Amino acid sequence: MVAGMWTHLTSLRKMQQDEKGWIRELLAEAENERMHLMIFVEIAQPNLFERWLILIAQFVFWHFYFVLYVFFPTTAHRMIGYFEEQAVISYTEYLDCIDSGKVENINAPKIAKDYYKLPQTARLRDVVLAVRQDELGHSRANHRMANELIDDKKANTPKARCARTHSSVGDSLES
Numbered sequence: 543m544v545a546g547m548w549t550h551l552t553s554l555r556k557m558q559q560d561e562k563g564w565i566r567e568l569l570a571e572a573e574n575e576r577m578h579l580m581i582f583v584e585i586a587q588p589n590l591f592e593r594w595l596i597l598i599a600q601f602v603f604w605h606f607y608f609v610l611y612v613f614f615p616t617t618a619h620r621m622i623g624y625f626e627e628q629a630v631i632s633y634t635e636y637l638d639c640i641d642s643g644k645v646e647n648i649n650a651p652k653i654a655k656d657y658y659k660l661p662q663t664a665r666l667r668d669v670v671l672a673v674r675q676d677e678l679g680h681s682r683a684n685h686r687m688a689n690e691l692i693d694d695k696k697a698n699t700p701k702a703r704c705a706r707t708h709s710s711v712g713d714s715l716e717s
Contacts, residue, residue: 545564545568545607545611545615545618545619545622549564549565549568562690564687567683571680571683574676574680575680577653577657578673578676579596580653581651581653581654581657581669581673583596584651584653584654585648585651585666585669615691616688616691616692616695617688619684619685619687619688619691620684620685620688622680622684623680623681623682623684623685623688624681626677626678626680626681626684627681629674629677629680629681630674630677630678630681633670633673633674633677634674636670637667637670637671637674640666640667640670641667645666646666647665647666647667648665648666649664649665649666650664650665650666650668650669651669654669654672658672660672
């Protein structure tokens with residue numbers, strides 16, 4: 543949400559199109575993560591104290607990430623890419639617990655069936671597989687965005703701009 547919002551505001555401030563399509567992609571990722579939270583709140587049924595912990599964690603992380611994204615967007619995307627990689631590992635371990643019987647493979651909650659269009663017979667394992675796949679996609683997307691920001695910086699160094707200028711001058715002289 544932070545990255546999508548900041549990219550949106552930057553686009554408005556500069557009065558430029560979002561040519562890379564990052565605003566929609568980042569806001570879709572935020573919506574997807576919200577649904578993950580809603581699904582697992584339904585499964586875990588946190589008590590009032592645990593709900594407050596979730597709110598406090600969101601508050602702290604949002605502000606931390608906002609500052610990080612404003613000043614170091616490449617680092618912010620890279621960090622989220624690594625967080626998402628860890629989420630994939632964690633969901634794989636969760637699947638192992640379900641498969642070994644340590645965690646009961648309960649019926650999937652309605653919210654998960656509706657969101658992922660799972661069959662009515664879907665179980666927790668099906669939900670975890672779907673969520674893990676989302677996290678893998680988020681990891682790849684954030685690493686890609688970090689790489690694109692690095693490439694953009696390299697393309698806009700004085701040396702690169704000079705090379706482009708000399709190249710275009712040479713092309714026009716040949717014409």
